[in-house]
Amino acid sequence: MSEVKEIKRTFIDGVRENLKSFGLPRLIITAFLLLMFIIAPFTGANFWVQITNVINRFSWNAVLVLAMVPMVHSGCGLNFGLPVGIIAGLLGATLSIEWGFIGPMSFVMAIVIATPFALLFGLAYGWLLNKIKGGEMMIATYVGFSVVSFFCMMWLVLPYKKPDMAWGFEGTGLRTTFPIDKYYGGVLSNFLRIQIGRLVIPTGALLFFALLALMIWAFLHTKTGTAMTAVGSNATFARAAGINVDRIRMLSVVMSTWLAAVGILVYEQGFGFVQLYNAPFNMALPAVSAILIGGATANKASITNVIIGTILFQGMVTMTPTVMNGLINLDISEVLRVVVSNGMILYALTRKTEATR
């Protein structure tokens, strides 16, 4: 009798333990998203169209979220400095177009051109972050902002000439937004695209993400990757074990920056436009909250967190407007997005276990 009770108790404890590790906010968001999917058909929205939207948005954003992983692993915290990498990507994009590459080649060249910038920016950014260990997140935020606002000037001043990008009447300075259909718009999404009824799967973009994710996963299992995890979980211990902490951190920042550069290019090929000037300002927070929603903490993140987080976050973003509009003719999705994404970051920042790092 008492044995049964015992087992029952341990079972309940187990469930509770699981719930705890899953986290209340994540549970709420998952439940919310499921609810949205259930309600959606009643509001007149086509289920498969909705699924397509979510998959599409996932394929645009996943790489940007993946860019969080290396820095979180090495203990540099959440990469609020994502815009630094994004700027490198934008430089790659604009220069590739300026130098006359078109079609899929322009995408490849954009990555190739963005790479040296990403390395350079990453090295400088990593060097700075090594100087200010412990205060990374705040400084990363403002380094990102500074770089973005500096490049706001550069987009105007740099001698871009291509009429597809520059302001028509002046011929100088880049436009805030320009389409890239002629260049690499949809190069990944349309590659091996599968269409079943109204469900469309952008296979190429998903494969590209899978490739990068696999690379990161494999890297984290190499010797250097293990060292990175060690630095992230206990820097003092790692140093005692003979790991060059600063070098590893630097490497992680460079990797994150490069992934962000590639991430923005993937985003653009899906979105179909290049956005310059103030656009990168608002790109760090969604990526940060996506990975947190996926179950990452300020010093622990896995590929699974990236995938789950991006699906949940993008699902929320795409589902809420349609459902809310259909249901009560009131679009509070923007407000909901702001509250949920920042609420998630706050939740992560205020948890005791992480504060004592």
Next chain:
Amino acid sequence: MNNKNKTASGKLLNLLGNNAVPIMFIIIIAFCIPISGFSSLFLLNEIMTRLSRNTFLILSLLIPIMAGMGLNFGMTLGAMAAEIALIFTSDWQIWGIPGIVLAMIMSIPISAVLGLVCGKILNAAKGREMITSYIISFFMNGVYQLVVLYMMGSIIPIVHNNIKLPRGYGVRASVDLTRIRKALDNVLSVNIGGVNIPVLTLLIIAAMCLVIVWFRRTKLGQDMRAVGQDMEVARAAGIDVEGTRIISIVISTVLAGIGMVIYLQNMGDMATYSSHSQIGMFCIAALLVGGASVDKASIGNVFLGVILFHTMFILAPSAGAKITGNEVVGEYFRVFVSYGVITVALVMYETKKRRAKAGMGAQLAAAQQEGDKR
């Protein structure tokens, strides 16, 4: 001898290093004034306007710095409270000085509640207050939108149609405050040699400065400083650390609310959804330009900061236009400078903190060695 020389030059370097940002700004401004081609009268008038408009807001940042909580990016919450109060007073059509005073009074409870929430959250995130307060300001911006864009007019009664959106609920993107425009500034305003001086606003600011000076000497003020120096020591001394920290944030938020009313009465127009969004950044940048750091700020820093930062702000677009032929470059430049200044200040603070830590470690090691010798 050599050693002495070193310390002297070290001191000079320290002095330069500590005031690097203001010095840099003075150079930028000295460079921009002749290029911009503004008359000194115009500049003086503009600076006086900005001084009366912004100083009170920036003063609200001082107290959390004293309590060791860094730059309070959560001051935005106070600004939102003030905006909500102003929406109500405009809807009730209470204008002029009574409108301003009522808005200030109404903003206080809203600010206090928001500040309380903010303080509680910050207590759960000790050591990362700044990033947390920064995210709180974003989070609360969402809540603010929910209230102002969806609840006002539907749940919260709003009478007048020039405030409501045409759809029947929610507040328009801009609230007209022409009828309280400069109501405060124009009382007792004096014109000296073509420069308009809003005496009453300046008197309010002066009074606030005195209050802050007095506050530093009170028991609570002393407690805050103790908490700012070392939380553990303060706790051992019997100070309610958490409570003190919350109070400092509440005071800061309330002051920011009052400051925002002063700011908006000077502007005479309120962008409902964006007036508050940049205010924290500009105030913090101004304070830092005045030579403050994350852990140390004085009233002097506030005034110097307002003058230097806003002079740059006035000059940048036209100087940019003259240099690059494009006014927008100047506008981007001043945003870049604002962010850049905050970045530099944060980096300097963190490196100083690390150096102090390392220095303490070295001292401890030296002391231990000495002990061993004996």
